[in-house]
Amino acid sequence: MATRPRRTCLTVPASIAKMLAKAAELPADEVVVDLEDGVAPADKEAAREALDGAAALGTLAVRINGVGTPWWQDDLAAVAARRPDVVVLPKAESAAHVRAVAELLPQGIGLEVQIETARGLVEVESIAAVSGPLETLVFGPGDFAASMGIPVLTIGSGTFDYAMARISVAARAHGLQPVDGPYADLRDLDGLRRSAAAALALGYDGKWVVHPEQIEPVNAIFSPSGDEVDRARRILAAGAGASVVDGDMVDVATKRMAAAVLARAGERVTVVE
Numbered sequence: 001m002a003t004r005p006r007r008t009c010l011t012v013p014a015s016i017a018k019m020l021a022k023a024a025e026l027p028a029d030e031v032v033v034d035l036e037d038g039v040a041p042a043d044k045e046a047a048r049e050a051l052d053g054a055a056a057l058g059t060l061a062v063r064i065n066g067v068g069t070p071w072w073q074d075d076l077a078a079v080a081a082r083r084p085d086v087v088v089l090p091k092a093e094s095a096a097h098v099r100a101v102a103e104l105l106p107q108g109i110g111l112e113v114q115i116e117t118a119r120g121l122v123e124v125e126s127i128a129a130v131s132g133p134l135e136t137l138v139f140g141p142g143d144f145a146a147s148m149g150i151p152v153l154t155i156g157s158g159t160f161d162y163a164m165a166r167i168s169v170a171a172r173a174h175g176l177q178p179v180d181g182p183y184a185d186l187r188d189l190d191g192l193r194r195s196a197a198a199a200l201a202l203g204y205d206g207k208w209v210v211h212p213e214q215i216e217p218v219n220a221i222f223s224p225s226g227d228e229v230d231r232a233r234r235i236l237a238a239g240a241g242a243s244v245v246d247g248d249m250v251d252v253a254t255k256r257m258a259a260a261v262l263a264r265a266g267e268r269v270t271v272v273e
Helices: 017-023 041-053 072-082 095-102 118-122 124-128 141-148 161-173 189-201 212-221 226-237 252-264
Strands: 008-013 030-034 059-063 086-089 110-115 134-139 177-180 206-209 243-245 248-250
Touching: 008 017, 008 212, 017 030, 017 041, 041 072, 059 072, 086 095, 086 134, 095 110, 095 124, 110 118, 110 124, 118 124, 118 141, 118 161, 124 134, 124 161, 134 161, 161 177, 161 189, 177 189, 189 206, 189 212, 206 212, 226 243, 226 252, 248 252
Parallel strands: 008 030, 008 206, 030 059, 059 086, 086 110, 110 134, 134 177, 177 206
Antiparallel strands: 243 248
8 A cells, every 4th residue: 555645635627727737836745636526517528538638746646426427437447548646536435436446446546535425434444444556535524514414615614523533543544544625715724724733633644725825834734843853853762661851751652653753754763662
């Protein structure tokens, strides 16, 4: 299972050539080219043809239409021709949905699965347990709010602590990355930062973004500061057993926490028990 940087995953409609071209030059860790909700039904075929022009500085992903829609198998055929790094499956509600897509993916293409409905959340543990190309569970706050009848009108607003925690635990239990969904109020960068910080506090590796101006603040939230990296190194350098670092009692559990912080900074450390 591949572990890729996913602090920011910028989603762009495949049907808008100008946005596709700009996304290819932006410092998002991942670009998600959308064939699903961002594309009108009449434009689905043209959007698939536009995949040939899609590119990314980091990971290139394509979000197909959900299993059971009229378009999902044609989307997978287009994916097989274009061969992005990753395919995103929206609105997964069962392990069978995941396996249906995984079995048709060409070798070497990863899979991200969006949990966006009450039914998907109920099945999230069995979804996370599907073996094969699955890399990531992505929380979809807009469709989830609609599924639950939560009275909000902006994607990403509302309270989702239970759903997000359950998705994060299921992901980590099976070696997957949890990634949060977008915050759609483009004017509210402080709200975006709060949303990203809340996801980080629940163990998420990153967040979807929907506008270039959201990339830098979200990257910053999911990147450890220099002070955090320095302190994590001091903790790992402490002697065996219990000791004191910067006034805090530390032990092997603290060292595991420090290693996790350094992993977010791209440093892989093995903690000696």
